Amino acid sequence: MHSIEAVLTLLLAVAASGYLVWALPFSLPLPLVQIGLGALIAGVLHRGHALEPELFFLLFLPPLLFLDGWRIPKQGLVRDRRAILQLALGLVVFTVVGAGYLIHWMIPTMPLALAFALAAVVSPTDPVAVSGIATRTTIPPRLKHILEGESLLNDASGLVCFQFAVAAVLTGGFSLRAAGISFLWVAGVGLACGVLAVRLINLAQDWIWRRIGDEVGPAILVNLLTPFAAYLLAEGLQASGILAAVAAGITMSFIELSGKATGNLRVQRAAIWDMVQFSFNGIMFVLLGEQLPGIWSAALQSLPASGRSSPWWLLAYALALSAGLMLLRFVWVWVSLHGVSLLQRLRGRPVLLPPWQIVLATALAGVRGAITLAGVLTLPLALPDGSPLPARALVVFLAAAVILISLAVATVALPRLLQGLQLREESSExxxxxxxxxxxxxxxxxxxxxxxxxxxxxxxxxxxxxxxxxxxxxxxxxxxxxxxxxxxxxxxxxxxxxxxxxxxxxxxxxxxxxxxxxxxxxxxxxxxxxxxxxxxxxxxxxxxxxxxxxxxxxxxxxxxxxxx
Incomplete structure (x- = not known):
């Protein structure tokens, strides 16, 4: 009964947030409203419950990532593949190294390997959070597609770095060769599982349609279950279920171009997926908000272990880490753009750099979300010898704080930064x-x-x-x-x-x-x-x-x- 009440509470909070965001006298993004409602439910009403990372990853991420992969424009994904891969792979490693040393410098009592683990878990941007910001902010289409593509692909690289950093914390050792091989397996097999799952399901459905008919209800239900099949297949092979769900969505978009589905099926399916997207997005952010009171209390109790006593140090750490992440992202984007322009000049090709506002907007749009929180909550409670993992509560707090600050900064800064910006036409749409x-x-x-x-x-x-x-x-x-x-x-x-x-x-x-x-x-x-x-x-x-x-x-x- 408690589980049923929890689900109903979450759904009620999501529904209330949809009305509340329009009733407020000032503009506030829907994700922040939902986080606030979650914090209210847990901190004031005491009706919240702990987030279970494995259950969270299984229930909420596959359908949302599948839908994002399905709907993201594929021409833009192919056209901007270099920029997307630079952000999804190169920027993640750059962030892990730079932010890891920054965290260890700020908090010397935190082991360096644990600092790298925190840097790794906050390095990937969140596709759900990025979509939430994009719906409320006018972002240039090409920049929006790059940010969406980055957020869909960088989870694997960030989580692999996180896993190896945690292993280094527990064992005291790290192997670059093993990390590279693991990443290739996790990413390659994950992508293959997503493609394979959709292809097999589509072949089976075509066979059924030819012999029985294309009933709308069962077809939609199979479509809703497809991302879970891809995710579970990849996880069973110790690969990335996240990338499998993304690959399944991208594959589904290509299969749709065959035009086999009926118009009635497409209309009803789109309406159901819109409802699923709104509900699951909202539940993720309400769940995130419900964790905040407990995270804050645990961080306060663990603060003396870091050599500090004032709670203001928690805010200082969170702001410094968030600013460092934005600065690292800005440096990477700036250097990448000028490196590409230099190569173009050497080849005698014309170069047109984007306005500085676009570069700064790319840095500020690195929004973190529930994937970061779910990942950091998988940190073990103790070391192999049974002693508590040092600074675990502080690590969880800083990850949650980065999520809130990145959401708030993107919400406030992006509309003002991009307002009135005139760009040349990027496409021939x-x-x-x-x-x-x-x-x-x-x-x-x-x-x-x-x-x-x-x-x-x-x-x-x-x-x-x-x-x-x-x-x-x-x-x-x-x-x-x-x-x-x-x-x-x-x-x-x-x-x-x-x-x-x-x-x-x-x-x-x-x-x-x-x-x-x-x-x-x-x-x-x-x-x-x-x-x-x-x-x-x-x-x-x-x-x-x-x-x-x-x-x-x-x-x-x-x-x-x-x-x-």
Missing amino acids: QLQEELARQQSAKAALAAIEALRLRLVEEAASGQADAAPVPPARAAAVYNEAAARIALRYQHIVQRGGTAGSGEGEENALQDLQRLEQALQQLRQAGLAAERSELFRLARRGKISDALSRRLVRDLDLLDSREQR
Whole structure:
């Protein structure tokens, strides 16, 4: 019963946060409101409960990472792969080394290996937190895609560094070779598991659809369970379940371009995933808030062990560590950009560096989240000899403080930093959309004309109805229906056309029914042709997958509305 009450409390807090964020007289991001509610539940109402890291990783991360990987624009991911990998791999190692020595310098009583463990667990940015900030702040699209790609991929590198730092704390030894091999296994096998799981599930579902039919309910349930299958498969092989869930989402986006799913399935599935995303995101931040009162109390009790007595030292440590992380991130981004520009100049290519605001925004947008807290809570309580792990409570507190400070700084600073910033157009999305609409309209016109000819032939041969009608009258009805449907597409492709009309004085009701039936058939043919063309353009790279997904969703909604 306690577990049920805890779940209901979390869901109620998430629902309340959605209303509260709009009722507040000042702007406050939803994640911070949810963290505040969680702290209120635990600190004042005493209804909070401890976060279990393994259960947390299994229940909440796979679906959210799967959805982020599914929806992130793949063209941007490929185009900016170098920048993303530099942040996801190089920056993590740079942060672990730089922040580790900074922490050990600030708190000499903390062992160096434990300082490296803390630096490692706060090095990866959190995809959920990044998405939460991006929804409330106008971030340039290309920068947003880079930040999202970084947050999806840097968890493996950060957590591997964390695991080896913890092992060094427990054993007193560290092997760079073993760490490198472990990272390759964790990342490579994790990515492979995600791709394999989605491919196998998709093959099984296609086999079922061909023999039984594409029932919407079971199909959506299988889709919801897919990230858990990928995660558990990878974890069973001692690989990264996080990367497996991300790879599964990216693979799913490519499979979607086949266009096998029905419009009705896509509409209902999108609505359910939106609900899952909102609920799970909120639960993660409410859970984070519920841990804060206990973390603060434990940190106060452990403070004398660090050689300090005033609680203000906790705030000083947290601010210094957060500032150090932002400075390290700024230095890495600045050096990377100028290094790339130097290589471009040596090759005789033109170089256009982004404004300084973009560089600073990239540094401030390194938001940490619940993954950091769940990771740091896996720290062992004791050393192999049974003695307590030194400064564990302080490490957990600093990780939680970095999460709060990074969220607050990004929320306050990014809108002001990016306000009024004029950037050159980074992509040809407008041109892609025009191409997509014109090509899909042409495909729809061709499909409508083919169906019109078939219907006229069937009417002429007496196959269209149980009661035969004059072929000329049937042809006129079908021609009028085709002209009405085609008119919309002709405007899109900039063609002129006049709709013909076929009227019959006799059997008017029969002609009206025939007209409505023909209109429905022709609408469906046009929409199906539009969707097929949009998927084809996305598969061939003529338009982005994000644009095709948006346009196909518009067609699916139109299709659902017309079928009611």
